[in-house]
Amino acid sequence: MPIYKDENKKDNPWYYSFEIKDENGKWKTIRKRGFRTKKDAEKAEISIKDAMNKGTYVQQSKLSFSEYLNNWLANRRDIKDKTKVGYKVIIEQHIAPLIGRIPLSEVNAMTIESFLTKIEEKNFSESYVRNIFKVLNKSLKDAERKQLIIRNPAALVAKPRVSKKEMLCWTPEESKQFLKAIFDHRLRIIFVLAIHSGMRMGEILGLRFCDVDLTNMKINIRNILNFKNQLQAGTKTNAGNRSISISDFVVKQLEIRRQNMLKEKAAAGDDYDDKDFVVSTKYGTPYSKAMCDAVWRRLLKKSKLKRIRFHDLRHTCASLLLSLEIHPKVVQELLGHSSIQITLDLYSHLTPNMNKDAAYAMERLLDLDDEDVQTEPESEY
Numbered sequence: 001m002p003i004y005k006d007e008n009k010k011d012n013p014w015y016y017s018f019e020i021k022d023e024n025g026k027w028k029t030i031r032k033r034g035f036r037t038k039k040d041a042e043k044a045e046i047s048i049k050d051a052m053n054k055g056t057y058v059q060q061s062k063l064s065f066s067e068y069l070n071n072w073l074a075n076r077r078d079i080k081d082k083t084k085v086g087y088k089v090i091i092e093q094h095i096a097p098l099i100g101r102i103p104l105s106e107v108n109a110m111t112i113e114s115f116l117t118k119i120e121e122k123n124f125s126e127s128y129v130r131n132i133f134k135v136l137n138k139s140l141k142d143a144e145r146k147q148l149i150i151r152n153p154a155a156l157v158a159k160p161r162v163s164k165k166e167m168l169c170w171t172p173e174e175s176k177q178f179l180k181a182i183f184d185h186r187l188r189i190i191f192v193l194a195i196h197s198g199m200r201m202g203e204i205l206g207l208r209f210c211d212v213d214l215t216n217m218k219i220n221i222r223n224i225l226n227f228k229n230q231l232q233a234g235t236k237t238n239a240g241n242r243s244i245s246i247s248d249f250v251v252k253q254l255e256i257r258r259q260n261m262l263k264e265k266a267a268a269g270d271d272y273d274d275k276d277f278v279v280s281t282k283y284g285t286p287y288s289k290a291m292c293d294a295v296w297r298r299l300l301k302k303s304k305l306k307r308i309r310f311h312d313l314r315h316t317c318a319s320l321l322l323s324l325e326i327h328p329k330v331v332q333e334l335l336g337h338s339s340i341q342i343t344l345d346l347y348s349h350l351t352p353n354m355n356k357d358a359a360y361a362m363e364r365l366l367d368l369d370d371e372d373v374q375t376e377p378e379s380e381y
Contacts, residue, residue, distance in 0.1 A: 003041045012036050016045035020052070065107055066091075066100030068148070072139050082227045090135045094119060105149060109156040112136060116160060126162040133160050167346070168308040169319040181303045189257045190279055190292060191299075191313065196250050198317035198335045200224070201310055203240070205287055206231055208276040209258060214251050219244050221336065229288045231275075240336035254278070318347055 002018040015033035030048065035041035063071075069091045076084065099107065099115050115136075119129055137154040144152040170178065175195055182188045193199050193207075202224035211220045220243050226232040235241050246254075257278060264282045265272045273284040280287055296310045308316075314335065321331050332343040 003038055003045065005038070006033070014038050014041040016041045016048075018045070018049075063104045063148075064100060065102050065104050066096045068104045068143065069095065069100070069139055072142060080226075085227075086131070087135050090132050094132055095136065104143060107140070107149075107153055109153045112154055112157045116157070120160070126160065129160045130162050133157075167315050168306070168312045169316040170306065170308065170312075172320060172323075174305050175316060175320065178299075178303050178305055182299050185295075185299065186260060187257075187279055187287070187295065189253050190295075192250060192253045194310070194313035195317055197244055197246060198314045198331075199244075200236065200240075200314060200336075201289055201292060202226065203235060205277075205279050205289065205292060207278045209278055210276055212254055212278065214254060217246050217248075217251055219246055225286055225289070227289070229286050231286070235336060237336065237338045239338040242333065242336050244334055315346075318343070322347055 003014065003016050006013045006015065012034045014035040014037060015031060016035075017029060017031040019027045019029050021027055032041075032044060032048070035044065073084065073087055073091060076087075079087070095115075098118060099111055102111060116129070116133065119132055124132075133154070137152070137159075140149070140152040140154045143149045179188075179191065179195065182191060190204055193204050194201075197219065199207075199219075199221065203221050205225035206223040207219065207221070208223070211222060212218075213220070221235060222233070222241055224232050224235050261278075261280070261284075265274060265284065268283050271283055275284055275286065277284070277286055279292075281291075293310060300307065318331050318335060321334070322328065328343050328347070329340055331347070332340045335343065337343045
């Protein structure tokens, strides 16, 4: 057995070392140090050779964790640019400084647990800590799939918990009060669409008049305005690509917006850059999310209503519809959720009577007359 003892080491001096031919027919050394006893080294060597014979042996990567993460992110073609930017920030600002120098092959569950403890001490939000863990888990899962490591150590670590936040919505009275308060604003259509149709901010800012069918009272949601202020084909999810029906009121507001846009175009002359956006600056250029958020905060303060996020207008739309007993499947399709389960999970507190209604509906369907119901059970015999 090629088991050796390093006489210069007092602790864990035993190691195994043997040579094999690689796929090119060249000899290379397989060596592993750090065993407490000769027997431990022998067992490990037997296990490695057995894995080689079965074709399950994974050659441990010599890359540092930072090197691997940078390479992993650069070659990801299945994520959006905004997501890639977010991952890059997490890697460079949080993962690399703490555990980036550790060899990829030596990252284990204890490494990750210790790392998460340090991250949690920085008082980041629970959702941000979960996002940091998500990058670790995804990257290490890919390393396992590519056989750079034997097993994804993040799979052995409990995910950081995220407490469920209270969902804030406006009542019908609050919604009407806000819409009334902003009715003289040139871009009130933003908030009309958010409350009446539940569209996301990016969907509203990416909406063009060519996507609007006023005759048939429909909006085709096919694009979003991304974080680079560019029109991006496709929405947040595949289900987000959808057609939604709109009311007479929304149709009228869209017609008013189009008339005002034509006036702005005439006033700007050659300086107008017509991109057909429903929501735009007075010169036709896209209205960024930062600009939209600034207007929202200013109008919210002016209205003196309960403070909610812009995204909560989407929740308001859903809650108002469900309060009118609109079926959750209809709400799901309107909001563009990928499954009805998401809708039910988000708004289950708004449908507490569904089970009770189902029970009474079954009773009405199978109702028996009093004379059909025996008050005393028949004898067994």
